[in-house]
Amino acid sequence: MVARPAAAQTAEQKGSARSMAEQGKVAFEEQRYADAADLFQRAEKLYHAPPHLLYLAKAQLQLGQLVEARENLRTLEREPLTEASPPVFLAARDEATPLLESLEPRIPYLTLRVKGADTKELAVTVNDQPYDSLFVGAARPINPGHYRVQAKSATLESRVVEFDVAEGEKPNVEVTLDVPRPVAEQPKEAGPEGGGSSKVPAYVALGVGAVGVGVGAAFSILHLTKSSDAQSAYDTCVTNGNCGPNDRTSIEAMDADAATFGTVALIGFGVGAVGLGTGLVLLFTGNDSAPPPSTGGVTVRPVLGFNRVGLTGTF
16 A cells, blocks of 8 residues: 555545535534534544534534533634634634633533442442542533432442433432342452452362262272172172072172262262352352352261272261
8 A cells, every 4th residue: 555645644634524514514504413513523533623613512502412512612712823824713713702601601510429328339320321439529510401320339329319400500419328239239359369259169169079079980980890799709609509608798798898889979979069069150150158068967088908998987
């Protein structure tokens, strides 16, 4: 792409701005004030000219946007013009002064106060838009119209207060924090590092669940192996027709071990399911106040040693 000279860009922008301004003037004369304001605002962004600000402010006055109109008229009144400036620029600035003087008494001022026992993390909305808390208790210029105000703190919120404001009024509005906020909406306290709720309980619960599943899987294998050994020994004994007391004792011992391993496997899977479920809930909801996974008072610890497999714990 070939770079265009700055002068050519400026000339094109000026031409586009002039075209938009002409369209905006037609819209203003046809009382399409919203269209006029939009066109003059875009024209001003393309190329600064005092007439753009004048017509923009006039359109805003018709739309009831008194605060915005005043800011544009103030900008126009401070325009650094000289006798050499284009006559239309000088005429626009001269027209801004009486408009601004007549506008000042029309602008309403709202004084908003918030009362309540808890004002920590105060958030105020006016017509569902954030209202800077720095202006709470101070008079602030607003446009005429209908308003809805609500305030919220860390634990409380106010009822929604609705009111209408006419030109020149100076309403004093008070909202009271007297309604408890739902627990789910209350801000969570920062963790040890100030980065939100701790995930440690979730990871602990997931760890407990993983251990439980691991114990269940290991003892399931032992259960199946011991059951298979007992069945093989029984089949051999029956086939040979020579089952002595020692054989029966050995088979019964293997059956007892298989039953024990099966019980431990079920307990392990149960603990694992509870731990994993609790951990996932804590992890995805961020609720670290939930109770730790309960195992019904059961503590299981496998014991593996030379020529011995078993478990220890409390049931």
